[in-house]
Amino acid sequence: MRVGGRLWLVMRASRAAVAAAGLLALLALQPEPARLVEAASARAGPHARALVLSSQARRYLALQYRSYPTEFMGCMIGEISGNAVLVRRIAPADVEPAQSTATHVVPKQTCEDAGWMGTVGMIHSHPTGERCWYYFPGTQVASSDAQSFARQPYAVDAIMCGDRVVWISRDMVQQQVPLVEQRQTAPPRSRRGNRVHAGSAATSGDGGDGGDD
Ligand SMILES: [Zn+2]
Numbered sequence: 014m015r016v017g018g019r020l021w022l023v024m025r026a027s028r029a030a031v032a033a034a035g036l037l038a039l040l041a042l043q044p045e046p047a048r049l050v051e052a053a054s055a056r057a058g059p060h061a062r063a064l065v066l067s068s069q070a071r072r073y074l075a076l077q078y079r080s081y082p083t084e085f086m087g088c089m090i091g092e093i094s095g096n097a098v099l100v101r102r103i104a105p106a107d108v109e110p111a112q113s114t115a116t117h118v119v120p121k122q123t124c125e126d127a128g129w130m131g132t133v134g135m136i137h138s139h140p141t142g143e144r145c146w147y148y149f150p151g152t153q154v155a156s157s158d159a160q161s162f163a164r165q166p167y168a169v170d171a172i173m174c175g176d177r178v179v180w181i182s183r184d185m186v187q188q189q190v191p192l193v194e195q196r197q198t199a200p201p202r203s204r205r206g207n208r209v210h211a212g213s214a215a216t217s218g219d220g221g222d223g224g225d226d
Pocket residue numbers: 014137138139158172
């Protein structure tokens with residue numbers, strides 16, 4: 014997703030001012046995005062440390078990724094259990110075809126408005142598998158994807174990057190989970206309908222390929 018950078022700067026400046034003054038009254042002066050972040054943060058509860066993708070979610074992502082030369086977008090439906098976000102299935106987000114390019118995708122409406130309840134976050138793809146980060150490597154500079162996440166109400170956000178899913182929760186710590194289950198760990202049996210496979214949520218060192226977002 015790509016959005017204007019100016020908004021983010023305004024937001025950062027405003028947040029810094031709030032921190033410095035320590036005055037709740039200043040909250041009223043914040044532009045909308047900062048208030049959204051805080052609201053979402055409160056709603057999401059504990060910060061997620063693991064993103065667990067069901068088999069359906071993995072299949073859907075692999076298939077979509079193979080099928081589209083432009084960015085696709087999905088609604089991750091599931092639940093938050095302690096520090097883990099369990100993604101049971103992924104539903105298509107409502108995207109205007111013109112709003113999906115090789116480097117950009119914007120939903121036409123929210124997942125809820127599109128009819129998907131229980132969305133814990135959105136996921137979009139980077140068809141070339143590049144620039145899969147929320148912060149430019151080695152910096153605190155937010156990418157356009159981090160800026161988009163800041164304006165969303167969901168607990169987590171994710172980027173489908175071919176062999177891995179890079180994701181972030183409200184603590185803004187980027188993590189990643191391999192798309193293909195690792196052989197060494199036997200998939201745990203879920204008592205309920207969907208089989209959920211535990212993905213090891215490794216913190217991303219993210220070597221990166223120095224692309225420009
Ligand atoms: Zn992106």
